[in-house]
Amino acid sequence: MRAENVVLGCGIAGAFAAYTIAREGGEVLVIDRMTVGRGATPNSAGVITVHLDLEEEVLLAVRSIELYHELARGRELGELGLRNTGFLTIMNGEELDEYSETLRSLGIHTKVYDGRELKEMYPDLVIYYDEGGVWSGIDLVCEPRRMIGALRNIVSEHGARLLKAEIAGVKWGEDGIDYVLLGDGTRISGDRYIVALGPYTSRVTGIQYPHIILRCPAFKFRLNLRGSLPAFEDDVFSSYWRPSNHSTIVGGGYTADFIEDPSEAYTIPGKRHLKFTLKLIKRRFKEEVHPELIEGWTGPCSLTEDLSPIAGRIRGNTYMVEGLRGYGLMLGPALSEAVAMMALGKKPPINISAYSPGRFGHPAP
Numbered sequence: 001m002r003a004e005n006v007v008l009g010c011g012i013a014g015a016f017a018a019y020t021i022a023r024e025g026g027e028v029l030v031i032d033r034m035t036v037g038r039g040a041t042p043n044s045a046g047v048i049t050v051h052l053d054l055e056e057e058v059l060l061a062v063r064s065i066e067l068y069h070e071l072a073r074g075r076e077l078g079e080l081g082l083r084n085t086g087f088l089t090i091m092n093g094e095e096l097d098e099y100s101e102t103l104r105s106l107g108i109h110t111k112v113y114d115g116r117e118l119k120e121m122y123p124d125l126v127i128y129y130d131e132g133g134v135w136s137g138i139d140l141v142c143e144p145r146r147m148i149g150a151l152r153n154i155v156s157e158h159g160a161r162l163l164k165a166e167i168a169g170v171k172w173g174e175d176g177i178d179y180v181l182l183g184d185g186t187r188i189s190g191d192r193y194i195v196a197l198g199p200y201t202s203r204v205t206g207i208q209y210p211h212i213i214l215r216c217p218a219f220k221f222r223l224n225l226r227g228s229l230p231a232f233e234d235d236v237f238s239s240y241w242r243p244s245n246h247s248t249i250v251g252g253g254y255t256a257d258f259i260e261d262p263s264e265a266y267t268i269p270g271k272r273h274l275k276f277t278l279k280l281i282k283r284r285f286k287e288e289v290h291p292e293l294i295e296g297w298t299g300p301c302s303l304t305e306d307l308s309p310i311a312g313r314i315r316g317n318t319y320m321v322e323g324l325r326g327y328g329l330m331l332g333p334a335l336s337e338a339v340a341m342m343a344l345g346k347k348p349p350i351n352i353s354a355y356s357p358g359r360f361g362h363p364a365p
């Protein structure tokens with residue numbers, strides 16, 4: 001089997017790489033095992049915000065949000081499992097102006113609320129006397145399983161061919177990948193390859209780069225609410241939440257376990273993580289909300305040594321997008337668009353040279 005462009009993996013990174021190639025008029029085949037519930041994307045919490053620490057990542061998140069809208073064009077966002085909720089960061093009052101100014105300097109419209117205003121707006125939250133919040137309106141949330149299913153359908157409507165298959169490995173040559181070997185022995189060759197296998201990248205392709213894999217938990221709680229809730233980051237107690245359906249919230253605290261193999265990533269969060277998360281909820285929500293655990297799950301996150309993603313050319317005809325840590329829904333679309341544009345020999349809308357795989361030497365085997 002042959003295709004001009006072959007994308008390995010169809011999580012958030014692969015889906016947007018394939019979409020970009022199809023949008024630019026290229027012929028593209030995307031291969032993914034598409035096992036329900038596996039991969040980082042369907043197991044994520046579904047927060048897509050521009051409230052990130054690094055300015056260059058904020059700009060990537062802004063571009064990613066534009067791309068979600070671009071992909072949804074002609075449809076309601078809801079058909080993609082996406083919702084425009086805006087996003088609030090609750091933080092120490094002293095940091096509000098500086099934080100808001102940073103976002104504004106990047107072209108993001110923000111509002112700053114003092115603690116009294118937040119208490120009125122969100123009667124279920126405990127807001128301490130020295131706290132306030134920075135709000136922006138462009139941020140999205142999603143139901144990740146629905147979203148990735150819908151994205152795959154839309155990507156195929158744009159002309160990408162989706163192949164549900166297990167990738168057994170790849171054959172490397174002088175100029176990058178020679179062919180992709182499927183589990184049933186089929187060989188697939190292309191002019192260019194984009195590797196978007198997330199935490200499975202090393203195992204499947206042999207590409208080497210310093211990284212670790214974490215098993216990250218997320219939770220869904222039902223709350224007895226009096227008012228509405230924002231999608232928010234609690235910068236003071238270190239947790240993040242988004243509203244879901246029927247008075248539920250999804251998110252958690254920043255805890256995780258190291259794992260060796262991404263297949264170990266899918267379990268039920270340990271008691272330690274649940275206890276920790278409940279502690280954070282109790283600090284931020286009023287007692288009357290009575291959090292009731294609906295479900296908890298875990299998924300893989302991969303982090304590079306310098307914590308920045310890897311996006312760019314590996315060797316010759318082969319490119320990759322990986323190391324999206326807990327921010328793949330925010331950074332992945334923009335990075336994948338840029339990588340796909342590079343692969344097609346076109347100018348990416350955002351300069352991603354800082355994420356070049358070359359910073360780790362020669363990752364290709």
Ligand SMILES: Cc1cc2nc3c(=O)[nH]c(=O)nc-3n(C[C@H](O)[C@H](O)[C@H](O)COP(=O)(O)OP(=O)(O)OC[C@H]3O[C@@H](n4cnc5c(N)ncnc54)[C@H](O)[C@@H]3O)c2cc1C
Pocket residue numbers: 008009010011012013014031032033034035038039040041042043044045046047048165166167168196197198199200204216217218297298299300301321322323324325326327328329330331332
């Ligand atoms: C609990 C949790 C919460 C998170 N919350 C958020 C959040 O709120 N916001 C956010 O931005 N990010 C969040 N993340 C991070 C986000 O999920 C990841 O950064 C992102 O999904 C990575 O996308 P990816 O496309 O690189 O990898 P993946 O989604 O893992 O995609 C890789 C694809 O490759 C396929 N594949 C792998 N091996 C093979 C093979 N041998 N053959 C065929 N196919 C194969 C897999 O099926 C998969 O579809 C969270 C992650 C976790 C675990």
